[in-house]
Amino acid sequence: MPNRLSDATSPYLLQHADNPVEWWPWGEEAFAEARRRDVPLLISVGYAACHWCHVMAHESFEDPETASRMNELYVNVKVDREERPDVDAVYMEATQAMTGQGGWPMTVFATPDGAPFYCGTYFPRDHFRNLLNGVADAWRNRREDLLDQGRRVVEALGAPRRLAASPPPTAADLDLAVQALIHDYDVAEGGYGDEPKFPPSMLLSFLTAQHERTFPFQSADEPTPAALMAGGTAVAMARGGIYDQLGGGFARYAVDGAWVVPHFEKMLYDNALLLRAYTRLSRRPAGDDPAAIAGRALMLRVAQETADWMLRDLRTPEGGFASALDADSEGGEGTYYVWTPAQLTEVLGEEDGAWAADLFAVTERGTFEHGSSVLQLRGDPDDPERFDRVRAALLAARAERVPPARDDKVVAAWNGLAIAALAEAGALLERPDWVRAAREAADLVLGTHLLYGRLVRTSRDGRPGPSAAVLEDYADLAEGLLALHGVTGEARYAREAGGLLDTVLERFGDGEGGFYDTADDAEQLFSRPQDPTDNATPSGRFAAASALLTYAALTGQERYRTAAEGALSVVPLLAEKAPRFAGWGLAAGEARLSGPRAVAVVGEPGEPAAEELVRTVLRWAPLGTVLTRGDGTDDGGVALLEQRVRVGGRPTAYVCEGFVCKLPVTTPEELRAQLSGEANSG
Template sequence: LYDNALLARFYAHLWRRTGSGLARRVAQETCAWMIAELRTPQGGLASALDADSDGTEGTFYVWTPAQLTEVLGAADGQFAAETFSVTTAGTFEHGSSVLQLRADPADAGRLARVRAALLAARQQRTPPARDDKVVAAWNGLAIAALAETGLLLDRTDFIAAATAAAELLASLHLSAGRLVRTSRDGVAGSSAGALDDYACVAEGFIALFGVTGEPRWVRIAGELLETALSRFGAGSGAFYDAADDSEQLIYRPADPADGPTPSGTFAVAGALLSLAALTGSARHRDAAIAALGLVPVLVGRYPRAAGWGLAVAEAALSGPAEIAVVGAPDDSRTAELHKAALLAAPPGAVLAVGDGSDSPIPLLEGRGLAGGQPAAYVCRDFACRAPVTEPELLRAALAS
């Protein structure tokens, strides 16, 4: 799950920055795959699928030219081999290939027909088993990816899936400000949440608020981050990965380096920075900046272990930008400004959306309609420019 969640969000933002059709397709199809293959009956997202089936790795997914021809016939088999880079030598093991669609062919109808036939044939194979554990941190990453991609690509089903996963975490994994790390079949596990659980869930909830405008998600994110500060802090801006009341170990883990997923330290720095931008809290911003203190050391020695930290540092250096969009939810002009805000947002920008009435979110306080029209405010440190009512003016304000 974490691989696909991180990739989906990355490709969605690559598309909005570059217009790459490949990036758009990968973001959309990855989100659709997570929902189709990993969503549990309770609304969460399962942690993984096995790599093997029938005792062999990749059996469910890989193809040979002969198998393509057997399913599709000679002409379409050749078309599929060329389109998906399936060779006689193979790109995986034992002459088999993983399908790769690096560019869309001119004949979209033929591609759709071929994909449908291959999918139907693949369904006759033994599928890999699924690990149904719902892991809080990984679901937090997926919530952010699904919510933002849903807004960018006008996929309300993605936003609905993000909301369902968030509801599961809030109702099952969270109690009195404390998280459990996993659940399965609607039953919470016994493992206490680690720092990355608190950080990634808070990050996901803040992103979900920026898409749905539901203040509840910011409130819960704030509670999670208060626990992170009070229970995981190690002094001088550092964090432990385990809470101070967790199982007592000989060595209390504290690893700031990013791995396949963001480290707890850098993930909590990002969530703290975003919360500070929504609330104006200097305390949370200071904690975020302090947590980034190890970035220069890691970048100099192990740059691959500081990617998330560098992204958060870039956001801090750019502000981050604070974007407030106000207007009636059912007004198409509000929706246009909302989407334009995320499309044009600079690194690490936070997004708040409301209807112009009183809001518990400080960034929305005092931000009303402009001349009776939906409006967007671009702010830094809560100092805002004059509101704009047109998407092109919003894009210009965010670019300057």
């Protein structure tokens, strides 16, 4: 019997549609079949860009003998972790509890009711075959032991768990987080931890905000510890192999501690978060210090290249953004990206080839496999024009290689992150094409994913996927829509964000100030996931807090602010114990401390003086500042725009906190003075 994945919207499931394994998609039909046959479930969880998922597929799932054993002994269920993060979350928790580690592919043996009793990750084929036989034998001969193990896992993981709540974070809590981060910081290479090393994208936003709160207009040559950590990490990543020095965009993580060799998959969520972080790091002039000037120029270049890469390589025909590019191409990981000295010479000639090899740290020994090297850029080129010419030639030559596969499903949450980043960066850096792309992505997600007032998590080719959205989808999309409203003035985006946040409050609350990751009417798994900590993306709880704070500032409705503060109640504990996993919550805490400050700009879209006021806000206001704009005649239902009019017929800005505003101003200089605290309320 063929497997049942051919109608899936998930590219990962479709990758397995022709396996000899009789795969079932996740669902009650698979559970019923396992009960009917009286066999265990074998649940395999992965995602399309996962290198080791491909390895296990080639070794085991495409192997007829291994597949025959799987089909005979189990009901086999294939899950895309990106389409079903709730399923992934509960089984990953079980895997980590049983083995002390996790990862993908995740391999779970479970009872026909879904209770896990044996878990692991990647298994080589011979080991996997032995495991298949061993678990099946235990099911036949020691079933009560397995059932008991499953019951104990379900009871342990299904028990209520609460972090100790407290009032929202104070300045002292946020300062304590910085001190804790200093102890974990890698002074030599930037970032946190050893290897593998992941981009701390959410921490970059927090550290930038913390620096601006403590020394809002400090000179560039006297940076705070927060600024040193943010800037040092951002520069190290931008110089390293984790950043694509030819095409832009960041790989998922570095396998070493110095950012040299990446795990080559490139994810939308990483790049959206890093685009926003690098844009923010590039915001302010660097004074007269040459190093600061060079650092700001690097941040600006990386932001521009990352945004352009997102539009070039991840944008779908429908206007959304695809999830990821694979790590593998031509049968190997990283083949598309690495070079040898001979390959450089072949494309560039002897002289430019040698120059490029030195510039990009490409040696005969190599930094990757088989004498090939990942391109690094450890210093600025001494000849910028030559650099541009060489890079263009190498990029063109690379385009002739077989490119990595693309996971082209559109995920609501990650598109929300992209919308926010592109809207802010496009408005600040005067790239209307980026803002236009953000608007088109927002319209696609709202038109395709929002059905009868509720979100679905994914779509592909304009077709909605089967899975209900989780908390991060509602929260991150709301965040993106609010950022897009701020730079375009289109009130409909603020209204849609409000509707999403109302659903968050109605369906996801835990009754104690926090949120579950799934709605109260979602499929009931053996536990209801609720993780307050950041992982590869902002936690749903902290993403909700951030969006709720913004919406409260726009509307003046206290219930949204109260909900945000409740969601932030776990931040003080995490600030002390685990700040590396609370960056988005810490950043939201910084925004709350500033008010959050809100600025209403009144002027026609596209009017040069109005656009300059918007750019002034984006460049000089503290991170977390809420921006809205209107034309002075119609507030569009946005309370912060009520009675905001032009002064003297000129575009005008109102700087407010809690709807108490300073005197309206009409010039960027006056606005900057108010944002720096140099002017009083009116």
